[in-house]
Amino acid sequence: MAAKPAFSEAARRFGRDRRGNFGMMMAVLAPVLLLGAGFGINVAQMSNARSNLLAALDSAVTSTARDLTTGVIKEQDARASLEAFLFANGVRGFSRLDRLTLDSVVLDKHRKTVEAQASVVVDIAFPLFGAAAVQTITTESAARYSDRRIEVAMMLDVTGSMAKKGKTDKIGDLKDAAKSAVEALLEGNRHSPDRVRVALVPYAEAVNVGKELAGTVVFQEAGNGPVPPPNWARPSKLKDHCATERKLQDGKADFSDAGPDELREHFTKGKNGKTTAYQYKALVNRDERLGSCPSASLLPLTSDKSKLDTAIDGFKASGYTAGGIAAQWGYYMLSPKWRSTVSGAGLGAGPADVDPEKIAKIAILMTDGEFNTAFPEVTDEKDTNKQTTRSPNNARSVCAAMKKDGIEIFTIGFALPSGESAAARKVLADCASPDTPLTKHFYDAATGEELKTAFKDIVRNIERLALIR
Structure with a gap:
C-alpha cells in the first residue's frame, strides 16, 4: 500500500516539472x-x-x-x-x-x-x-526615340564679380565648363549634321548684340521717351553695339519676343487736343544711362564648334548683373520671330518654328550673383532698391513667357555670395522649368568642378529619353 502514495507523489512532481517545455x-x-x-x-x-x-x-x-x-x-x-x-x-x-x-x-x-x-x-x-x-x-x-532637333541658348554671366581674384578664377571656370558643355552638346551632330545648334548670350549690365544685329537697337536719349522717334530708320547715334531692355509705350519693359521689324503704333496728343499716331519698329532700346558694354558679343544658333569656342575664349569679366536683359536675348535667340533678322544679318538660318514634335528649345541661364540692374521704370539709376526689384522680376516675366512658348529652362547659380544667395536662388528657381522625377532644372554649384558637373548633367538631361513604362 505504501507504493501507491509514492507513485502519486512522483506523478505530481512530473506534472510540476517544466524543464523540457522549451525543448518541446x-x-x-x-x-x-x-x-x-x-x-x-x-x-x-x-x-x-x-x-x-x-x-x-x-x-x-x-x-x-x-x-x-x-x-x-x-x-x-x-x-x-x-x-x-x-x-x-x-x-x-x-x-x-x-x-x-x-x-x-x-x-x-x-x-x-x-x-x-x-x-x-x-x-x-x-x-x-x-x-x-x-x-x-x-x-x-x-x-x-525621335528625330527632334535641339536648339540651346546659353545665357552666361560675365559680370565683374566673375573676374579672377587670387587663386579664384570664376571666369576661367565658366569658360572651361561652357566649352565642355558645347562639346558634349555637339556630339549629337556626329551622325546627324546640325541636329543640335547652340547660341551664346554673354551678359553683364547689357548684352552686346554685335555689329551685325546693331540695326535692331535704338539709342534712347534723355527725354526721348520709351519708344523710338518717328524717324525710326536705322539709328546713327549708337555709342556701341549694346542693348538694354525693350520698352512699351508706357515705359514698362516689353517681355514679348516680337521681331524687331514688327510695326507698332504710338499715339500722341497735341496742344490742340488732336490725337495723332505714327508707326515705329519694335526695336530694342539702348538706354543712355548704361555704364559699360560687355566686350563679348552674342552668337546666334550655330553648330560650328570653333566659332563657339572662340566666342567663349573671348569672355571678359566686367559690369553689373542684368538678368532680365540676359533672359530677353536668350528668348530672342530661340524665337522664330527673329529668324529673318538673324538670317538677314548673315548669322545662320536662325531659330526654327515652334514644333514640340520636331524641335526641342532649351535655355540655360547662369549667374554668380543677384540680378541688380534694370532700366525700365527706374528713373534714378542710383536707386539700388528699385534696381534689385525690377531686374529679378523682369527675368521672371521673360522666363514665364519662354516657358509658355514651350522653352525648357535650366538655371545655374555659381559660387553665390552668402549675402545674395537667398535672393539669387529664389529667382533662379522661379525661372527654371518644373522638375520631373528624372530631370532637375535648378543647379547650385559652389566650385568650378561643380559648375562643370552641372553643365554636364544638363546636357544629359537634354538628351535624356524618359521611360514611358
Whole structure:
C-alpha cells in the first residue's frame, strides 16, 4: 500500500516539472521558422533578380532609343543593339549569358517608341512545398526615340564679380565648363549634321548684340521717351553695339519676343487736343544711362564648334548683373520671330518654328550673383532698391513667357555670395522649368568642378529619353 502514495507523489512532481517545455516548443516551431526564413529569402532573391533585370533592360532600351535618336543606329539594328546592352549589363551585374533572354522587341514608328521584354532564369535558394528549384522572371520596358532637333541658348554671366581674384578664377571656370558643355552638346551632330545648334548670350549690365544685329537697337536719349522717334530708320547715334531692355509705350519693359521689324503704333496728343499716331519698329532700346558694354558679343544658333569656342575664349569679366536683359536675348535667340533678322544679318538660318514634335528649345541661364540692374521704370539709376526689384522680376516675366512658348529652362547659380544667395536662388528657381522625377532644372554649384558637373548633367538631361513604362 505504501507504493501507491509514492507513485502519486512522483506523478505530481512530473506534472510540476517544466524543464523540457522549451525543448518541446522548439521542436514544434523550428520547422515553421525555417519555412518562414526560407520563404523570406526566396522573396528577397526573386525581388532582387527582378530589380536587376529591369535596371538592365531599362538601360538597354534607353541606350538604344538614344542611339536611334542621334542616328548612331538604324531601326533595323534595334534588336542587336538591345541584346548587346542587355547582355553586357546582365553578365557584368547579376547573371550568366545563358540565363538571359531578350524575348521580344517592338518598334512603333508612329508613336516613336521602342519596347522590349526580357527574362532571366534564377535558381531558388529554398524550393518549398514542391515548388520548382528554378524560376523564370520576366519584365518589360519601353522608351521614346525621335528625330527632334535641339536648339540651346546659353545665357552666361560675365559680370565683374566673375573676374579672377587670387587663386579664384570664376571666369576661367565658366569658360572651361561652357566649352565642355558645347562639346558634349555637339556630339549629337556626329551622325546627324546640325541636329543640335547652340547660341551664346554673354551678359553683364547689357548684352552686346554685335555689329551685325546693331540695326535692331535704338539709342534712347534723355527725354526721348520709351519708344523710338518717328524717324525710326536705322539709328546713327549708337555709342556701341549694346542693348538694354525693350520698352512699351508706357515705359514698362516689353517681355514679348516680337521681331524687331514688327510695326507698332504710338499715339500722341497735341496742344490742340488732336490725337495723332505714327508707326515705329519694335526695336530694342539702348538706354543712355548704361555704364559699360560687355566686350563679348552674342552668337546666334550655330553648330560650328570653333566659332563657339572662340566666342567663349573671348569672355571678359566686367559690369553689373542684368538678368532680365540676359533672359530677353536668350528668348530672342530661340524665337522664330527673329529668324529673318538673324538670317538677314548673315548669322545662320536662325531659330526654327515652334514644333514640340520636331524641335526641342532649351535655355540655360547662369549667374554668380543677384540680378541688380534694370532700366525700365527706374528713373534714378542710383536707386539700388528699385534696381534689385525690377531686374529679378523682369527675368521672371521673360522666363514665364519662354516657358509658355514651350522653352525648357535650366538655371545655374555659381559660387553665390552668402549675402545674395537667398535672393539669387529664389529667382533662379522661379525661372527654371518644373522638375520631373528624372530631370532637375535648378543647379547650385559652389566650385568650378561643380559648375562643370552641372553643365554636364544638363546636357544629359537634354538628351535624356524618359521611360514611358
